[in-house]
Amino acid sequence: MDNQNLQANGSSPSKSQNKEILQANKNSAFGLQNKKILQESMEDPDKNLSKVFICHRLPERTFKVGNRYFPVCSRCTGMYIGAFSYYIFVYFVYVQYNTTIILAAVLMILPTFSDGLTQFFGFRESNNVLRFFTGLIAGVGLGILVKSIKYGLLY
Incomplete structure (x- = not known):
């Protein structure tokens, strides 16, 4: 069925x-x-x-409003919102990129990685709220990494 x-x-x-x-x-x-x-x-x-x-878009892993699903899963939704929020933040606030910030960005990605990996291997079943918040943290981390690479290439 x-x-x-x-x-x-x-x-x-x-x-x-x-x-x-x-x-x-x-x-x-x-x-x-x-x-x-x-x-x-x-x-x-x-x-x-x-x-x-872009995303696997599985309906059971996607937020739903009314009868409509988001175009991407809850984890990707969090990642896009996190990265976009970070880009807005750095537009207004100057950030000096150094090793500490880059290490923090990598550490911010680890919760999403561990959540996805443990779910993939069947150790546990994640839920959309957890997927969203780990994606949000990872989105900020990915935003930092992208901006630090851009900063390193331009300056």
Whole structure:
């Protein structure tokens, strides 16, 4: 029974059904769809590859407002908001990039890495709120790294 049928019946899937749905999504939706998009893009170089490399967009890992899902998952939403917020911050406040700040940025990415890795290997199941906040922290860290690379190249 797939996720849409469960939602139509008004019931929620069990843990084993969730795992089956996730595995099916990984195998079919992500893998086959992206292979098809990559193949089409090789045949037509003007094809937009942004659908492949932005996010997996699994519905159960995406925030939903009303009947509409966000265009990216909760972790990526946090990362985009975090990075964008950092860029706004450094627009108004000068930041001197040094080794300490770069090390702090790398450490800010570790919670997202460990959350994703432990979930990937099946040690535990994460939730959207945790994904969002670890993504938010990582977004700030990635923003720092990008700005420090830019700063290092220009100055």
